[in-house]
Every structure is written in structure tokens, then in C-alpha cells.
Amino acid sequence: MLHNEPHKYEFEEPIIQLKGLSCGYDDEPVLTDVNLTIKRGDFVGILGPSGSGKTTLLKSIMGLANIYKGEILIEGDPGQKNRSSIGYMPQMAQIDWDFPITVEQIVLMGTIATNKLFPWYSKPARKRAYKIMDRMSILEVRNKHISELSGGQKQRAFLARALVNNPHILLLDEPTSGIDIRTRDEIMHLLDEINHQDVTIIVATHEINAVAAHLPRVICVNRAIVADGSPKDIFTTEILSETYGSMVHVTEYEGLALVAESPHIFGRDISKDL
Amino acid sequence: MLLPLQYDFFVRAILVGTLVGGLCGLIGVYVVLRRMAYIGHGLSHSIFGGAVVSYIMSINFFIGASLWGFLSAILITITSKKTNVSSDSSIGIITTASFALGIALISRYKNFTRSFDAALFGNILGVTKEDLMSVIFVALLVSIVVFVIYKYLLFTTFDPVNAAYYGVSVGWVDTVFSLIMAATVVVSLQILGVTMIASTIIIPPVIARILTSNFNKMVIISVLLGAFSSLVGLYLSFYLDISSGPAVVLFSSFLFIISLIYSVVNRKIRIFLVKTKMD
Numbered sequence: 001m002l003h004n005e006p007h008k009y010e011f012e013e014p015i016i017q018l019k020g021l022s023c024g025y026d027d028e029p030v031l032t033d034v035n036l037t038i039k040r041g042d043f044v045g046i047l048g049p050s051g052s053g054k055t056t057l058l059k060s061i062m063g064l065a066n067i068y069k070g071e072i073l074i075e076g077d078p079g080q081k082n083r084s085s086i087g088y089m090p091q092m093a094q095i096d097w098d099f100p101i102t103v104e105q106i107v108l109m110g111t112i113a114t115n116k117l118f119p120w121y122s123k124p125a126r127k128r129a130y131k132i133m134d135r136m137s138i139l140e141v142r143n144k145h146i147s148e149l150s151g152g153q154k155q156r157a158f159l160a161r162a163l164v165n166n167p168h169i170l171l172l173d174e175p176t177s178g179i180d181i182r183t184r185d186e187i188m189h190l191l192d193e194i195n196h197q198d199v200t201i202i203v204a205t206h207e208i209n210a211v212a213a214h215l216p217r218v219i220c221v222n223r224a225i226v227a228d229g230s231p232k233d234i235f236t237t238e239i240l241s242e243t244y245g246s247m248v249h250v251t252e253y254e255g256l257a258l259v260a261e262s263p264h265i266f267g268r269d270i271s272k273d274l
Numbered sequence: 275m276l277l278p279l280q281y282d283f284f285v286r287a288i289l290v291g292t293l294v295g296g297l298c299g300l301i302g303v304y305v306v307l308r309r310m311a312y313i314g315h316g317l318s319h320s321i322f323g324g325a326v327v328s329y330i331m332s333i334n335f336f337i338g339a340s341l342w343g344f345l346s347a348i349l350i351t352i353t354s355k356k357t358n359v360s361s362d363s364s365i366g367i368i369t370t371a372s373f374a375l376g377i378a379l380i381s382r383y384k385n386f387t388r389s390f391d392a393a394l395f396g397n398i399l400g401v402t403k404e405d406l407m408s409v410i411f412v413a414l415l416v417s418i419v420v421f422v423i424y425k426y427l428l429f430t431t432f433d434p435v436n437a438a439y440y441g442v443s444v445g446w447v448d449t450v451f452s453l454i455m456a457a458t459v460v461v462s463l464q465i466l467g468v469t470m471i472a473s474t475i476i477i478p479p480v481i482a483r484i485l486t487s488n489f490n491k492m493v494i495i496s497v498l499l500g501a502f503s504s505l506v507g508l509y510l511s512f513y514l515d516i517s518s519g520p521a522v523v524l525f526s527s528f529l530f531i532i533s534l535i536y537s538v539v540n541r542k543i544r545i546f547l548v549k550t551k552m553d
Contacts, residue, residue, distance in 0.1 A: 062439055090436050099307060099432050100489045109429050113441030119424045145487035 015040040015169060015200050016061060020070035023060040029068055030056040032224050038202065040168070043195045045212040046204040048221040049244050054204035055091075057221060058171045061202070062088055075168065084113065087162035089172045092154065092179075097147045103157045104142040107133055110164035128164055136160045136190075151183040159190070169200045176211055184210060208240070208259045231257050278512045286406050287398035287465065287518070291504040293413045294462045295522070298471070299478035299500025300420060301458045303493050304451065306479040307431050312362055313350065315472035316369030318459050320346040322393060322468045323372035325460075326379045336408050336460055343456030346372055351448065373468075396467035396519030398511055405464055412461045416454045423447060428489065465504070470519030477526040478503065481533040503529060 016038040024030035031053040038044055046054045059065040060072060071078055075085060087110075111125035121129075133139045136156040141149060149157065155175060162170060172191070176184040188211065195201050205211040212218045213231050220226040220234060220243040227234040227243070235257035240248035251260040278284040305314050324342020328335050350368050354361035392400055420427065429437040430447045438444045462471050482495035507522030514521070 064439060088436065088439055090433075094433075094435060096432070100483060100487045100492050101428075101432055102488070105428070105489065106432075109425070109433070109437075110440060112425060112429060116441075119422050121425065147487070 013040055014038065014073075015042075015075055016202075017073040018060075018070065019073070021060065021067065021072060022069040023056060023065045023067050025056070025066060030065075030223065031060070031221070034070070034225055036219065036225065036228070038200060040200055041195070041198050042217060043192070043201045043215055044203070045215040045218040046202060046221060047206070047208065047212045047218050047243065048226075049206065052222045052243075053224075054206075054221060055173055058088070058173055058202065058204055061169075061171060062086060084165050085167050086169045086171060087165065087167035089155075089158050089162045089170070089175060091173045091177060092158070092175075093177065095146075095154075095158075097154075099146070101146055102143050103133070103138055103146065103149070103153075103160075104129065106146065106157050107142075107160045107164055110161040114165070128166075129160075132160045132164045136163075151179045152186050155179070155183065155187050156190070159187075163194070163199075167199065169202070170194065172201070172203045174205060175203060176205065176207055181210075188214065208235075213256050213258055235259070278509070283399060283401060284508075284512060286401045286403070287508055288505065290401050290406055290409045290461075291398070291465045291508045291518070291522070292501045293409050294458075294465050295474065295478075295504025295507075296497045296501035297409075297413050297416060297458050298462060298466075298475045299482075299496040299498070300416065300493065301455055302475040302477075302479040302500065303482070303496050304427060304431055305455070305475055306483070311472065311476050313347070313365050314455070314459070314475045316350075316365040317343055317347060317456065318463070318468045318471040320369040320372035321456065321459050321463065323374070323376035325393060325463065326376035330379060330383060339460045339463070340453075340457050342372070343459055344453050347452035347456060348449065351452070391517075392467070393463055394467050394469055395517040396463075396465050396470055396522070398465065398508055398518045401464060405461075409461045412457045416458060419450060419454050423450060427451065465508075465518050466522060467517065467519035470523045473523045474500065474504070474526065477523075477530050481526075481530055484533045484537045499526070499529065 014037045016036070018034050018036040021034040021036075022029045022032045023034075034057070046057055048054050056065050060067060061074070107129045108121045108125065111121060111129060114125055115122040130139065130142075133142055136159060138149075138153055138156050138160060141153055146154065146157065159175075162172075170191075175187055175191075179187070191201055191203070203211065203215070213235065216230060217228070218231050218234060219228045220239060222243050222245065227239045235250050237248060237250050240250060240259065247262070249260045249262065251258055279288070302314075305311060321339050321343040324339040324346075325335060327333075327342065328338025331338070346368055350361065350364050353359050353364040353368065359367075391397070426437075426442050426447045429440070429442050430444050434444055437447075458475075459471055462474065466474050478500040479492065479496040481499055482492045485495055486492050503526035504522050507525045508518055510516070510525060511518040511521035
């Protein structure tokens with residue numbers, strides 16, 4: 001279902017705060033001096049080219065990147081003590097789709113920290129898994145092998161794993177990468193639904209027109225924060241060219257700031273053959 | 275069929291072989307799904323070095339060789355994670371060096387009373403009561419460990435990158451897995467031989483994967499196939515008078531070929547059915 005009305009924020013308190021943060025992996029800082037505040041109920045896009053630090057930003061919020069300087073507060077809590085309040089959906093390209101595993105097994109994995117003592121999953125964990133699978137409309141396919149699912153069902157299986165602990169924050173890494181237009185719209189509408197239930201959402205994406213342009217707030221990164229604001233304000237030729245390190249043309253279509261492709265034609269001229 | 279069972283050594287060999295086959299089938303599921311087939315191969319060679327060192331130093335074979343195998347696995351993990359040497363290269367270097375040490379020691383100390391042919395290719399003649407007890411102990415231990423850490427093992431095998439985020443201690447799970455893998459290889463040495471263990475670990479789960487997409491069914495099929503292949507292999511070894519390791523491997527390879535044919539034929543039939551439906 002499409003929400004024509006944007007979400008009315010009832011909250012003003014910050015849920016994630018990054019203060020003078022420099023983070024990365026091993027001995028290499030990927031992002032430097034990041035100052036960022038995300039409020040409860042926000043739906044934010046992190047936009048940037050490959051290697052710009054989008055995933056690193058998400059990983060630092062999750063407590064999986066090295067922090068060299070500065071600090072991160074999650075719900076006012078320094079350090080990473082509050083992980084269960086964050087759900088994470090990885091890039092679909094990371095997944096081994098041939099692995100012999102069912103939808104239910106994947107969703108249950110999300111509850112693993114809640115029942116550490118026993119080899120099996122607890123009853124409350126199973127209940128939560130069934131509830132979220134029902135909400136994601138994948139309950140009927142719970143016993144199916146992951147390769148038998150449609151593109152949208154695959155996404156929803158991992159979304160269910162991310163949401164099974166009822167997190168306050170949902171992080172997604174390139175959720176629309178490599179999927180068709182219909183599935184992409186389906187996922188974006190589903191995220192909008194989730195956001196309307198006061199879950200703060202941060203989406204790392206490289207898709208400007210398809211994803212970022214439709215979000216209320218976008219943060220452009222390229223090893224540091226280049227710009228932060230609504231697409232209308234920050235989708236300018238200057239800012240996007242700086243973000244991508246290459247000329248980007250911006251145009252407008254029905255009130256949306258979009259990126260126009262440069263008119264190149266590649267390959268052999270076949271106009272005479274047609 | 276029952277004739278060889280009148281010999282005590284064969285009864286012991288059958289018990290040890292069947293247990294070892296099932297054990298390799300169980301561990302193999304994780305080895306194959308973790309794409310560690312090469313480490314299985316390397317580890318058995320590395321353990322050979324440990325076995326020779328244990329023999330020379332008069333340390334209990336099972337303890338010495340298991341420890342050696344476990345340390346090799348840890349060394350491989352550390353080298354590939356903490357340096358820019360890739361994991362296949364570090365396996366190649368560490369396990370071959372360990373194997374070379376074993377061979378060097380054998381050629382230096384020529385007074386070996388124990389047959390190392392058996393260690394290389396497997397031999398059903400030398401299975402002692404102590405071997406049987408060790409295999410029963412390890413089979414029980416490994417089964418219990420796999421059961422207890424089932425969900426952690428599955429998560430770190432399927433999605434190691436994100437398992438840590440969900441609160442799974444990936445390093446610990448990997449370490450425990452290295453330990454049970456080393457123990458499995460050590461108790462399999464006598465029957466299967468250093469050079470034959472890898473395929474006994476790999477073939478049953480690969481066939482099981484061809485037959486099912488369900489993880490739990492894959493484990494059951496792999497364990498049963500491993501045990502069955504070893505059982506038949508040992509009979510072949512007895513009747514055809516060949517080393518037990520190659521007999522088991524040849525029989526399971528035969529099963530692998532049949533399962534491949536099944537999968538190809540099954541696919542062709544399904545395509546044919548779709549075509550006839552459309553006509």
C-alpha cells in the first residue's frame with residue numbers, strides 16, 4: 001500500500017549520534033570526521049559511489065568497524081551495548097543462494113542471541129519468527145529452499161530476519177541492488193510501511209533516481225559527509241558531481257530532483273539496418 | 275557376507291570403519307558448505323607429520339596427532355586472516371611442510387616398526403581395541419558438540435559475515451570446528467589413510483546435496499552414505515585384497531557417479547515433461 005502522506009514525525013529525540021567519528025577497517029580509516037544526528041522515525045538514504053564508505057558507516061553504527069576517533073551514541077548509549085535495537089539487512093549479493101537452507105531457518109537465525117543455552121530455538125523466538133514471516137507475507141513459503149523464492153520473497157526473508165527482534169533501527173545495505181523495478185517498488189513500499197510504525201530506517205544505496213530521490217533525507221558520502229538534506233536541496237550538479245567524482249547532470253520531473261544520463265551512444269551504428 | 279565376521283580384526287574394522295564413515299559424513303557437510311574441501315585434504319597430510327612426531331616422542335598417538343592437526347588448522351586460520359597470504363596458499367605451505375617433516379623423520383629413523391603404508395592408504399588389519407574405543411569416544415564427542423552448537427555452526431557456515439553481528443562468536447565456533455575436524459581425521463587415519471580421507475569427507479555430503487536442498491536431510495543422508503560406503507568398502511577390501519582406504523574411496527566415487535547420472539537424467543526428464551506439456 002502506498003502512503004501518499006509523508007510520515008508525520010512525532011519524535012524529536014536523536015536515536016543515532018555520530019560525533020567527530022573516524023572509522024574503517026584494520027589500519028585504514030574509510031570515513032573521517034563524521035558528525036551526524038538521526039532522529040527517531042527518520043527514513044534516511046546514504047548515497048555515494050562504490051568504496052565511498054556507505055557500508056562502513058552502517059557497520060560502524062552496528063559496532064563492526066574500527067573506531068579511531070570520536071564516538072557513537074545509540075539511543076543515548078555510548079559503545080555498542082544496544083545491538084538488539086538495530087536490525088540489519090545485508091547486500092543480497094553476499095548470500096550463497098545455493099546453500100541448503102529454508103526461509104524459516106534464516107528468520108530464526110535473527111533470534112539466536114535470545115536463547116544461547118540450548119541448541120534449539122525457544123518457543124517465544126519461534127512465535128516471533130512466525131509473526132514476522134506472516135507480516136512479511138512469507139509464512140506460506142517458510143519451508144521452501146531460498147533459491148526457490150522470487151526476488152521479492154528473498155528480500156523479505158532477510159528483512160524478516162532483520163526485524164524479528166522488533167528493532168527500533170533498521171539498516172539496509174543496497175536493498176534494491178540487482179532487482180527488477182516491480183520488486184524494488186514493492187520493497188520500498190514495505191520499508192515505508194515499517195517506517196510508519198516508528199522504526200528508524202537508514203538505507204545505503206547507489207541508486208539516485210530509483211531510491212534516494214524519493215526519500216525525505218539523503219546524506220551524500222565520499223570518504224566524509226559531502227552533503228546532508230532533502231533531495232530537493234542537495235541534488236545539485238555541484239554536490240552530486242563532488243560525491244561521485246564525475247560530472248552528474250540534475251534535472252526535475254514532477255517535483256522530483258533526478259539525475260539525467262549523459263547522451264552517449266556506444267557500439268556500431270545500426271540505424272541503416274533497422 | 276558373514277564369512278569375514280568370524281575374524282575379530284574384521285569385526286573391529288567394520289565397527290571402526292562404519293563409525294568413521296558416518297563421522298566423516300557428518301563433518302563433511304560443514305566442510306563442503308564452508309568450501310573447505312582443500313583444508314580437509316591438507317589437514318590429513320599435516321596430521322601425518324604429527325603422528326610420526328608423536329611416535330618418536332612416545333606420546334599417545336591420538337592426543338599428539340589431534341593436537342598437531344588442531345594447531346595446524348589454527349596456524350592456517352591465523353596466517354590467512356592476519357597476513358596477506360591467501361588461505362589456499364597457507365594450507366599448501368603449512369600442511370605440506372608438516373607432511374614433509376613426517377617423511378623426513380621416517381627416512382632418518384629407519385628403525386620404524388610400525389607400517390606407515392597403513393597410515394598412507396589405510397589398513398583394516400591393524401585395528402586394535404584401543405582404536406575402536408578411541409573412535410567410539412570421538413564419534414560420541416563430535417556428535418554431541420555438533421548437536422550443542424548446531425545453530426551456531428549453521429549460522430557461521432551460511433552467513434559468517436553477519437553471524438558476528440547477531441551475537442555469535444564466530445572465532446570460537448571456527449576453533450571448535452577445527453578441533454572436531456582434527457579429531458575426526460586422526461581417528462580415520464588407520465582405516466582410510468592420509469591420502470584417502472579427503473574424499474571420504476567430501477563425497478557423502480556432495481551426493482547428499484545433489485539429492486536434497488534441506489539441510490537436516492542433507493546431514494542425515496551424508497552420515498548414512500558415509501557409513502554405508504565405508505561398510506561396503508571394507509568388504510571390498512577384504513574380498514579383493516586391496517587397501518581399505520582406496521576401496522572405500524572407489525566405492526563412494528562409484529555412488530557419486532550414479533548420483534550425477536541421476537541428477538542429469540532427472541533434469542532431462544523434467545525438461546522433457548515441460549516440452550510435452552507445451553506441445
